[in-house]
Amino acid sequence: MEKQEAxxxxxxxxxxxxxxISDEVFAFDVLKIKEVLEVSKITKVPKTPKFMxxxxxxxxxxxxxxxxxxxxxxxxxxxxxxxSIIIVEVQYEGELMTIGVLVDAVKEVVKLEAHExxxxxxxxMNLNSDIISAIGKKGDLFIxxxxxxxxxxxxELSFSKQEDISMLLxxxxxxxxxxxxx
Amino acid sequence: MKMTIGKKLGLGFAIxxxxxLGLSIFNYITLKTMQRLQDEGAERSxxxxxxxxTSRLGDYAYSFIADAIINRNLKESEKDWNEAKEKAYLExxxxxxxVDTEAERTMNxxxxxxxxxxxxxxxxxxxxxxxxxxxxxxxxxxIDEKIDIQKEIIKENLNNIRNSLQLEQKKADEEFDNDxxxxxxxxxxxxxxxxxxxxxxxxxxxxxxxxxxxxAVEISESISQGDLTLVIEKEYLEKKDEIGVLARAMNEMIxxxxxxxxxxxxxxxxITAGSESLSSxxxxxxxxxxxxxxxxxEVSSSMEEMASSIKxxxxxxxxxEKIAKKSSIDAKESGEAVTQTVKxxxxxxxxxxxxxxxxxxxxLLSLNASIEAARAGEHGxxxxxxxxxxxxxxxxxxxxxxxxxxxxKTYVGTARTAGEMLEKLVPDIQKxxxxxxxxxxxxxxxxxxxxxxxxxIQQLNSVAQENAAASEGLASTAEELSSQAFQLKEVISFFKxxxxxxxxxxxxxxxNTNMKKIEKKxxxxxxxxxxxxxxxxxxxxxxxxxxxxxxxxxxMDDNDFEKF
Numbered sequence: 001m002e003k004q005e006a007x008x009x010x011x012x013x014x015x016x017x018x019x020x021i022s023d024e025v026f027a028f029d030v031l032k033i034k035e036v037l038e039v040s041k042i043t044k045v046p047k048t049p050k051f052m053x054x055x056x057x058x059x060x061x062x063x064x065x066x067x068x069x070x071x072x073x074x075x076x077x078x079x080x081x082x083x084s085i086i087i088v089e090v091q092y093e094g095e096l097m098t099i100g101v102l103v104d105a106v107k108e109v110v111k112l113e114a115h116e117x118x119x120x121x122x123x124x125m126n127l128n129s130d131i132i133s134a135i136g137k138k139g140d141l142f143i144x145x146x147x148x149x150x151x152x153x154x155x156e157l158s159f160s161k162q163e164d165i166s167m168l169l170x171x172x173x174x175x176x177x178x179x180x181x182x
Numbered sequence: 183m184k185m186t187i188g189k190k191l192g193l194g195f196a197i198x199x200x201x202x203l204g205l206s207i208f209n210y211i212t213l214k215t216m217q218r219l220q221d222e223g224a225e226r227s228x229x230x231x232x233x234x235x236t237s238r239l240g241d242y243a244y245s246f247i248a249d250a251i252i253n254r255n256l257k258e259s260e261k262d263w264n265e266a267k268e269k270a271y272l273e274x275x276x277x278x279x280x281v282d283t284e285a286e287r288t289m290n291x292x293x294x295x296x297x298x299x300x301x302x303x304x305x306x307x308x309x310x311x312x313x314x315x316x317x318x319x320x321x322x323x324x325i326d327e328k329i330d331i332q333k334e335i336i337k338e339n340l341n342n343i344r345n346s347l348q349l350e351q352k353k354a355d356e357e358f359d360n361d362x363x364x365x366x367x368x369x370x371x372x373x374x375x376x377x378x379x380x381x382x383x384x385x386x387x388x389x390x391x392x393x394x395x396x397x398a399v400e401i402s403e404s405i406s407q408g409d410l411t412l413v414i415e416k417e418y419l420e421k422k423d424e425i426g427v428l429a430r431a432m433n434e435m436i437x438x439x440x441x442x443x444x445x446x447x448x449x450x451x452x453i454t455a456g457s458e459s460l461s462s463x464x465x466x467x468x469x470x471x472x473x474x475x476x477x478x479x480e481v482s483s484s485m486e487e488m489a490s491s492i493k494x495x496x497x498x499x500x501x502x503e504k505i506a507k508k509s510s511i512d513a514k515e516s517g518e519a520v521t522q523t524v525k526x527x528x529x530x531x532x533x534x535x536x537x538x539x540x541x542x543x544x545x546l547l548s549l550n551a552s553i554e555a556a557r558a559g560e561h562g563x564x565x566x567x568x569x570x571x572x573x574x575x576x577x578x579x580x581x582x583x584x585x586x587x588x589x590x591k592t593y594v595g596t597a598r599t600a601g602e603m604l605e606k607l608v609p610d611i612q613k614x615x616x617x618x619x620x621x622x623x624x625x626x627x628x629x630x631x632x633x634x635x636x637x638x639i640q641q642l643n644s645v646a647q648e649n650a651a652a653s654e655g656l657a658s659t660a661e662e663l664s665s666q667a668f669q670l671k672e673v674i675s676f677f678k679x680x681x682x683x684x685x686x687x688x689x690x691x692x693x694n695t696n697m698k699k700i701e702k703k704x705x706x707x708x709x710x711x712x713x714x715x716x717x718x719x720x721x722x723x724x725x726x727x728x729x730x731x732x733x734x735x736x737x738m739d740d741n742d743f744e745k746f
Contacts, residue, residue, distance in 0.1 A: 109552040
């Protein structure tokens with residue numbers, strides 16, 4: 001009986017991996033994460049979007065690494081000992097694609113119940129609300145739970161695939177203008 | 183009495199001299215007169231002799247005639263006759279000169295006429311008679327008779343002249359005698375007068391000198407006896423002669439002597455007082471110098487203490503120096519130790535970083551495990567627990583490592599600071615050491631200074647002792663001076679003076695000395711004196727009052743005495 005209840009709870013309770021960028025706590029859904037890595041050698045690839053800082057070798061396969069700081073138009077900082085790469089899986093053109101996300105530090109795996117989650121605010125946010133699935137509350141601490149699929153949308157990834165950076169920049173500008181308008 | 187003695191004497195002697203001069207002149211004149219008279223007498227007698235000689239002229243002529251008659255050598259006779267005639271005229275001329283009275287002159291003329299007649303008889307009658315061859319004896323006899331008559335006349339007249347002259351002589355002699363007796367009388371009178379005047383003058387002058395002189399001698403004797411109370415009589419003082427001068431001089435002398443004696447008495451009292459005060463001062467000084475000596479000894483002992491303390495200081499400072507040097511070395515060693523500590527800490531930090539790395543990786547592993555567990559769902563539940571436990575452990579070890587790291591880093595900083603401080607401390611200690619060395623040197627100099635001061639104090643001490651001795655000598659000198667002053671007073675009291683001012687003066691001085699004595703007594707009890715100053719002053723004023731009263735009483739007594 002107890003086990004059943006616990007299983008139910010598990011269904012209700014989702015697990016998230018928290019990490020920090022510029023002292024702000026963000027989180028990904030654990031189920032979308034493959035693993036966490038230390039920052040190893042990142043090979044820079046020319047003619048890629050600016051937020052894509054290069055590729056790494058993950059047990060033989062090439063994985064692109066995206067700097068969330070760049071993605072969030074934050075100030076770029078050097079690597080620290082705590083700097084980690086979170087390997088996530090994103091649906092891209094019907095197939096799962098593995099992407100490395102560079103964050104300042106990985107914290108822990110937390111469990112958040114439904115009542116601990118709140119919908120993101122509609123405006124006044126620096127980020128596109130699409131990429132925020134919810135905002136978790138753990139005590140006084142707010143955890144911004146990012147939607148990985150939206151964060152690395154096909155469009156963006158495709159843009160990332162495109163080699164026209166200026167177009168990407170224009171798009172981003174337009175987006176930002178739109179955001180400002182909103 | 184307005185003349186001086188000199189003048190008086192001069193006058194007396196002048197009178198005597200005048201008398202003497204008069205007498206001399208008179209005598210001279212008298213003697214001259216007498217000489218003249220005597221000369222006249224002598225002349226007269228000569229004249230008388232000549233007259234008597236001339237009276238024999240006729241005889242001579244007659245003898246010639248006789249010769250001429252007898253010899254009949256007419257020429258020779260004529261020659262003889264002329265010679266005789268010349269001679270006779272000469273003699274007659276002499277007689278003519280001698281005669282002075284009328285009677286004599288007539289007689290002389292008669293004689294002359296008679297002789298002229300003889301001459302005429304001879305030349306007019308005799309010569310012609312003789313010249314004739316025959317001599318008429320009768321004629322000759324007649325001539326002879328005539329000549330005889332004339333011869334007699336000459337004889338008579340000339341004898342008369344002689345007699346007259348002799349008479350005159352006699353008269354002159356008498357006059358001479360009279361003159362002599364008059365002269366003798368006058369001389370005697372004059373001499374007696376002179377004697378009288380001389381005696382009187384001498385007596386008067388002598389009296390006028392001897393009386394005041396006697397008085398002067400009396401006064402001088404009394405002065406020699408020390409009595410200055412004598413008063414010289416007014417009559418002497420008012421005299422205008424030398425006696426007056428002498429009297430005034432003596433009066434002045436007495437006054438001056440009185441003044442001098444007064445002054446000496448005053449001086450003697452003053453000296454007494456002064457010597458007493460000097461004595462007290464000397465005693466004070468002696469006391470002061472002995473106190474000074476004591477103080478100096480105290481100072482000396484203090485200086486010695488100071489010297490010893492300075493020496494101790496020096497020792498301490500040298501000890502401090504040693505300690506400082508040692509401290510410097512220790513500090514250096516400490517610095518090295520700290521450096522080593524820092525190194526050790528850094529090693530620890532390195533080691534801890536390894537641990538941290540391991541913890542981090544463990545954490546990562548646990549995270550991955552958790553992720554795997556989550557992805558595994560129901561199956562990974564147990565694994566998730568293990569993973570979370572591992573993660574907790576990793577977190578703890580991470581935290582501990584971080585703490586250690588933090589602590590180590592902190593301590594490294596602290597140790598570094600400590601090292602820096604120690605490094606800074608080293609020169610500070612070195613400086614301290616140097617300063618202490620300087621202090622040591624300064625202490626040495628101080629020691630020298632103190633020794634110099636000590637020697638100076640020694641000298642000062644000897645000087646103070648000399649001072650004390652000198653002041654003692656001064657005290658004894660003052661004592662001697664006092665006794666000398668007393669003797670002086672004794673000696674000067676030999677003089678008696680009639681000055682009532684002396685007594686109060688004396689009283690004053692004695693009063694002063696008494697005051698001095700009181701002061702002296704009080705000074706011996708210095709503090710008491712200070713405390714009782716007012717009382718003492720009061721006492722002094724009381725004493726003063728008393729003494730003044732006594733003095734006044736004395737003055738009164740004196741005045742009364744004077745009145746009596």
